[in-house]
Amino acid sequence: MASIIGHAAVAYALSKALPHSAKKNAIVTVGVLASMLPDLDVLSFKFGIAYESPLGHRGFTHSLLFAILLGLVLMAVFKKYGKQWLLFLYFFLCTASHGILDACTTGGRGVGFLIPFKNDRYFFPWQVIKVSPLGVEKFFSKWGLEVLLSEFIWIGLPCLLFVLMIKLLNTSK
Numbered sequence: 366m367a368s369i370i371g372h373a374a375v376a377y378a379l380s381k382a383l384p385h386s387a388k389k390n391a392i393v394t395v396g397v398l399a400s401m402l403p404d405l406d407v408l409s410f411k412f413g414i415a416y417e418s419p420l421g422h423r424g425f426t427h428s429l430l431f432a433i434l435l436g437l438v439l440m441a442v443f444k445k446y447g448k449q450w451l452l453f454l455y456f457f458l459c460t461a462s463h464g465i466l467d468a469c470t471t472g473g474r475g476v477g478f479l480i481p482f483k484n485d486r487y488f489f490p491w492q493v494i495k496v497s498p499l500g501v502e503k504f505f506s507k508w509g510l511e512v513l514l515s516e517f518i519w520i521g522l523p524c525l526l527f528v529l530m531i532k533l534l535n536t537s538k
């Protein structure tokens with residue numbers, strides 16, 4: 366995985382493109398949580414489920430189908446507070462961005478984007494984000510610092526650029 370900070374940064378940056386609504390804070394908070402949710406599958410290790418199983422780590426919860434389903438559910442929850450297609454797009458992108466970032470990391474087994482249709486695991490050709498340790502204790506180490514630095518460059522800066530671009534577009538209206 367990328368770290369939860371990296372995943373959250375993407376969801377937060379994406380939220381800047383959403384119009385104002387009565388529940389915007391709640392929508393953004395849920396979007397941030399949705400961007401972290403796929404890693405709940407690390408619990409599969411506790412249940413003895415193999416990494417390469419469709420329900421293993423970076424399996425179904427990291428798939429595009431999962432992102433679509435979660436996007437639809439969350440869209441239904443918030444449908445009163447914005448355009449449905451936009452809400453779906455936001456929640457889908459928050460969730461799908463998780464697997465996309467993971468597929469850019471330097472470690473692990475690749476992401477099961479096409480589960481349940483295909484159990485293959487994929488990486489993008491540009492594996493630039495240093496993979497984050499799974500345990501909290503391990504995160505407070507030299508490894509953790511290197512992860513933060515690589516995420517700052519490959520996630521933080523693009524997110525900042527995105528937010529700036531949205532700001533510019535909004536001020537030029």
Ligand SMILES: [Zn+2]
Nearest residue numbers: 366403404467
């Ligand atoms: Zn992950």
